Amino acid sequence: MTPVCPFVKVARPDDASSKRSGENQCKHASEHESKAKNESVAPGVIEPKCPLGYDSHSFKIGPLSCVLCKALLFESSKCVPCSHKFCKACISRFKDCPLCGADIEKIESDEEIQQLVDRFIDGHARIKRSPASTDAGEEVSKNKPVIYEDVSLERGAFLVQQAMRAFRAQNVESAKSRLSLCAVDIREQLKEAGNKPELCSQLGAVLGMLGDCCRAMGDAGSAVSYFEESVEFLSQAPPEDMEIIHTLSVSLNKIGDLKYYDGDLQASRTYYLRSLDVRRNAMKSHCDSASLTLDVAVSLAKVADIDRGLGNKERAIAGFREGVNMLKSLKIDSSQVALEQRRQSVLEFLNSQITEKQPDQTN
Template identity: 65%
Template structure:
């Protein structure tokens, strides 16, 4: 049965409200907006009072903590260069996918007469990843050096964990619409995590990281219009995340969003019954989250959004009375929610979802 998204949604899809507005990466636990502050792996949480600790330095002068990557990054997508290419005749360098969208050089404005691969610079980028993004070493495994024949100096590994570093680069590339670069970095990260899981199958942190990375893979495939591949990655992501403890709200949110994304793709593909099953699973996850954390406004808004999704499908399946009950329950959740002025972004989202819900009832 084909769905009618226009008539069923009143011209507005509830999926637009189902966004992760926390800005916190499910892999690193860091705020997306705080990239410039950096994450320094083993250096975090260590006392700077120990005179033996000497920060590691990059021979090229680049800083992996604050991501000042210099000539190793693409000025278009802001991520590490991927398939580095040189514009001719000006010789400025960018990711191949990024610069291919331009007729003039984005840096100097010169006409682009051709694009040539720069394998030498790309090899340097790859070496940078290997050198600055290694899996975090234990404190005792650092290199040592004797100073003055007496003191041992422990060189800290100040780079991020390889997986977190690559995921952050993937997110940058994705935002810059360089999907090939994003997929390449995510693939490397997933490969590392899977390798670690072979010897640590019960490691919950690794499993949650892999679930998040697979979800990002799904986003890449979805942006390329490859719905079947996107669904496969979202399903695998949900499988990993659903087996983890539900106390971590970020994991709960990531799981519910992955389930909803599968539901969205099934919906737009016309498989309403399958879409409803995934929306319902996400709704169950969010109901449990609200029970555990009833005072968190974001959880209540997420719950109302899931109620709207399920009700929308019910209406398209001809279950009008069930749909109305769902819309009314969602409205009740949001009308009870009172937000302060310091929560302006959440209030805007609450009002948008509430307006959508009222329109659904008025249309009938």
């Protein structure tokens, strides 16, 4: 069975290091699948279309979207007296209507349009179609009934795209809601198709994004749970895929970060080491990857920082120095300006950690 969620390589909402935006990747994935469908459509077949008018090629949703976060309305609310509609979280930051400038006397929920949005989400890409005639040479008649084929493949990319728009606009509840729906879709597919690597990687990516949402909301416990489940599913995906390796190691590091902030240094070190191991193992077959080498150096710095906090200064200095030596020997193409800037930044940090912790030789 074809997976519902074609966005395994999508960037996380807070992953600023991604070379391409997650929104573009979702769009490209959807366009790729749509193109594949169109190429395989036989004569006499009506192309699938969303009954509510959603354009999967442009991700346009018109009046069902919030002009502030550019995503589907969530907890739809209208301004009084002008009646312009926005997401509740988006409009709550304003005293004047962003569209007309009228003073906002109060904000009321708009159940009618929210129900329409919810029906749109529930029905989106779950329509079906089939040839209007069993005879491929027969022309399609408008009077003949059309049964739509399952086109749910685009639903996952659509939900993630909406979630990322909302997340960037700090409408985190909206993002979490869309991602939760996407996770439910993939879990249903896993029940039917088994733990296929592609589905596992897709669910792992979505769970990681849900962890980002919970972390942004200050819910560290739920964030850790999502990241741990993300690690569980990503570990079942093909280990040679660089995007999966990156997402897996990032989830492990984020658990380490949360444990660190909670004061559990030993647990934090365990997760940082697991992330470091994932990246080291990946370097065995991707030794020429500059970005991966930088990731390893960052992991070394994280582990070394914990070692210092645990009182093992010698091991900490050794870790910082290993990272320095790795980055000094790293050759980056002159065209990769951002990558070189990152190398210089990480190298500067590592050197500062070694210098600051050395005893004063003048005394």
